[in-house]
Amino acid sequence: MAKLSTLELQAVFENLRLELRRGSLILAVLAALRQEQYGYTLRKILTEHGMAVDEGTLYPLLRRLETQGLLVSEWREEENRKKRFYRLSESGAAILARLIDEWQGIGDAIKDIREPRT
Amino acid sequence: MNLVERYIEAVKFWLPAHLKDDVAAELADDIRSEIDEAEREKGRHLTEDEIAAILKARGRPMLVASRYLPKRTLIGPELYPIYILVLKIVAVCSLIPLAIMFATTFDFGTYQFSVQSVGNVWNQFIYSLVTAFAIVTLIFALIEHQGMNPASLDKWNPKTLRPVRDPSRIRRSASIGEIAANMVLIAIFAAGYLSRTVYDFKGGHITVCPEWIPYWQVIIAMAVAEVALAATNLFKPFWSWQRITARVAIDLGKIAAFAWLLQTNIVREVVAPDAWRPPTDMLLSLSNAAPRYVPQIAIVVVAIICVTAIWRIFHLRRARMPVSA
Numbered sequence: 001m002a003k004l005s006t007l008e009l010q011a012v013f014e015n016l017r018l019e020l021r022r023g024s025l026i027l028a029v030l031a032a033l034r035q036e037q038y039g040y041t042l043r044k045i046l047t048e049h050g051m052a053v054d055e056g057t058l059y060p061l062l063r064r065l066e067t068q069g070l071l072v073s074e075w076r077e078e079e080n081r082k083k084r085f086y087r088l089s090e091s092g093a094a095i096l097a098r099l100i101d102e103w104q105g106i107g108d109a110i111k112d113i114r115e116p117r118t
Numbered sequence: 119m120n121l122v123e124r125y126i127e128a129v130k131f132w133l134p135a136h137l138k139d140d141v142a143a144e145l146a147d148d149i150r151s152e153i154d155e156a157e158r159e160k161g162r163h164l165t166e167d168e169i170a171a172i173l174k175a176r177g178r179p180m181l182v183a184s185r186y187l188p189k190r191t192l193i194g195p196e197l198y199p200i201y202i203l204v205l206k207i208v209a210v211c212s213l214i215p216l217a218i219m220f221a222t223t224f225d226f227g228t229y230q231f232s233v234q235s236v237g238n239v240w241n242q243f244i245y246s247l248v249t250a251f252a253i254v255t256l257i258f259a260l261i262e263h264q265g266m267n268p269a270s271l272d273k274w275n276p277k278t279l280r281p282v283r284d285p286s287r288i289r290r291s292a293s294i295g296e297i298a299a300n301m302v303l304i305a306i307f308a309a310g311y312l313s314r315t316v317y318d319f320k321g322g323h324i325t326v327c328p329e330w331i332p333y334w335q336v337i338i339a340m341a342v343a344e345v346a347l348a349a350t351n352l353f354k355p356f357w358s359w360q361r362i363t364a365r366v367a368i369d370l371g372k373i374a375a376f377a378w379l380l381q382t383n384i385v386r387e388v389v390a391p392d393a394w395r396p397p398t399d400m401l402l403s404l405s406n407a408a409p410r411y412v413p414q415i416a417i418v419v420v421a422i423i424c425v426t427a428i429w430r431i432f433h434l435r436r437a438r439m440p441v442s443a
Binding site for chain 1: 141143144145147148150151152176177181182185186
């Protein structure tokens with residue numbers, strides 16, 4: 001196998017990074033929606049916490065999570081504009097707790113693999 | 119806001135009816151929120167170019183709309199490997215009639231291919247191939263979308279998996295079969311059945327051409343060589359350059375001898391009772407027609423021999439990769 005060039009290496013890294021973030025993004029969205037938000041503010045909160053996401057990814061994800069019953073949404077008027085507000089449902093809160101446990105388990109497992117206990 | 123409205127309309131165009139208004143409203147709010155914030159930061163209204171830049175950064179309307187749609191594939195990952203395998207089989211099977219059709223376009227008077235015939239054959243081949251591919255794709259797409267996954271996909275047993283086979287290995291059963299078949303042929307020859315030109319049967323006889331006897335002598339010589347080769351293969355069951363060459367030489371020798379025999383109008387006379395006329399007449403007419411098709415048959419068989427030899431050589435060159443559990 002030939003050694004990868006810097007550009008190829010960067011492309012592979014970006015690809016893997018995206019894969020890694022895809023799962024974590026769901027966790028971040030569910031966690032952020034413990035407090036009611038509308039799409040734009042949610043995006044800003046995620047960006048401020050280092051989980052920047054484009055709207056083309058976020059809105060379809062919100063719809064999917066709502067269809068799965070993890071979020072609830074309602075249209076309300078605010079600042080003279082109709083906005084759709086999202087928040088975590090009861091099922092969503094239960095799933096979020098389990099997912100956080102799972103995520104911490106994964107983190108611990110990776111830590112163990114990287115730094116085996118002697 | 120004219121640009122934003124046009125953008126939203128363009129996104130709506132690609133969305134299904136039940137999503138159009140909902141997605142458009144949410145998207146419009148998101149874009150307007152972004153513009154409002156930018157205007158607050160700058161302390162002025164955004165120019166048309168600045169709004170265009172915001173929309174451009176969001177991507178083409180079709181792309182934006184596609185993200186709201188469920189991911190659909192014509193043929194999913196479960197069926198895809200079978201689909202590709204079937205396409206390969208169809209492609210290979212299409213090559214056989216192509217080879218035969220090309221052989222029939224050869225004009226043995228001028229020893230040239232007829233350009234027009236070759237063109238027709240090629241067009242027919244492409245048409246058949248595309249049609250076959252389209253039919254296979256359609257069938258697999260139907261299976262995928264109707265959820266009619268073949269039961270074998272779910273029910274399988276690791277114990278029934280095909281054993282790992284080295285393609286350069288010669289099966290012992292094949293070598294034993296080859297030896298047995300050739301020994302039977304040699305026995306028939308030794309009993310004298312292939313050393314005469316008149317064969318009697320109840321109520322009649324068939325007379326074959328005089329070339330019949332030397333033909334079988336050549337074939338028996340080849341059979342002896344084939345027995346020797348098969349015996350070697352039995353004890354050293356891997357193809358080598360020498361054995362591939364010997365195999366090709368024997369096969370080409372046999373086809374050359376057979377082509378030579380076919381050209382001589384093998385069956386010369388059939389004397390048979392009336393009840394046997396239909397099959398004996400057919401035998402005679404086949405024998406008379408055979409010389410016309412000798413070149414075509416020879417081209418196809420030689421092509422098969424060459425392809426088989428190339429396949430064996432190809433696998434001979436590949437390193438055997440041991441797989442251990």
